[in-house]
Amino acid sequence: MNSIDVNFEELRADHLSALANANERGELNPTIDYTRPIGEYPTAKFIADFIKTREGTEHVYTKSLNVNGKAIQDDMSKYLENSSYSSGQLKAALKTPLHLFFEREDEARRELDKLQDKKHFKLGNFLHECMLEPTKFSRVTVEPEASKASNEGLDTLIKFWEEVLETQESCFLDGEVVTAQDVLDYANTEVPDTTKRDQKKAYLTIIEKASGVTAITEQHKIIVDVVKRNYLAYGDGIIPKLLKHSKREISLYANEINTGLDVKVRPDAMQFAENIGENAIISVKSTSCESLSHFYYHTAKFSYELSEGMYQEVASQVTGRDFNTTIMIMLQTVAPFGVAVMVWNGEDIEIGKYKYHQALQTAYECELSGEYPTYDAFSEEGNLGLIDMKQPSWNAKELQPVDLSN
16 A cells, blocks of 8 residues: 555545534434435545645546446537436426426427527636636637728738637647648638638638637636636645546436436536545536625525536446535636635535435426426415415514604
8 A cells, every 4th residue: 555545544534533523513404315424525624635645646537437327528519419307407397397397398498599699708608618628718819900891801800810820739620630731721722712701701710710719808808817817826726636637528327216317417527536535526617706605695596506416426326436525616707706616515415416306306207297387386285376475584574663753
């Protein structure tokens, strides 16, 4: 046994002992069935200590993760086309069965999706990608002000993008890595005559896309640079260490054991015990929240716990590994554009797993009956959909007396 094995075992023993003692002093939620003792969920200190004592990281091959399901690095489009239940659909099922129907079956939702503007640059989405693929921080540029409605403007942009292309160490054509000269040769073959505006636009589209560089505004460029600085500085460079040799955006497909429903997840990243001491799901969230407390509120408001609990359960089933950790990387899209790395609390994950199974049961019953009721599901039997309403307890606050004589 080498020295890192000894350190790891000592760290793990101390960690489990401390959490077991803390668990005895606390109170568990009596309304849910826990899948494991809370003390088995690792703390931030345990993971940090392991990383500080490790001698290196190991590559885990995707093929080895196909144990009781399918783990595959497929395109997002194929993942979305798969009819298995996703965490987003199951979160909808917690609201009402009708919400589930709208997410999965309703043609109106698909029509609405088509009308959304998907071409507009979304800062949060781009920064999310940068967290998982840091080279993208450097693959941005600010275009010169030039109109694509004129030949002069197009010539300016073509000259600019040709120069951008030539500064890239690698470019991309049809998913293959190529040189800048390969791209220029291809563009000149596809569009041999660039005397007209439509031809100039076609040529420009080819070289811009192949560069792998994203054109953004000067304001967004400043923000991207600040986030990159904060990303590298956070926790003395912990984020790249956490992500080294992780599997990023791998789709996992499984048949859920209790209901027989097909389920799917696509975690931002999966990290392994060989590298950080525990098998972990890594989730990246961009947010406009201005503080950690505000972000914590959002994690509850949007039922992140269901997603994280589902990720752990499906990943464990598919891979045959015990995933018992969720690490969340938060990045702000508002000043000061900070980042934070958080290890999820074990009880929150257990609540998420409970909600996951509750939502699955709702989906299962809806499939059997073919019925997807709306809020009338909250009405007592025989009440014809009428719901006894009571405002939340926080609204029952004491009103201050008003003295109008003063």
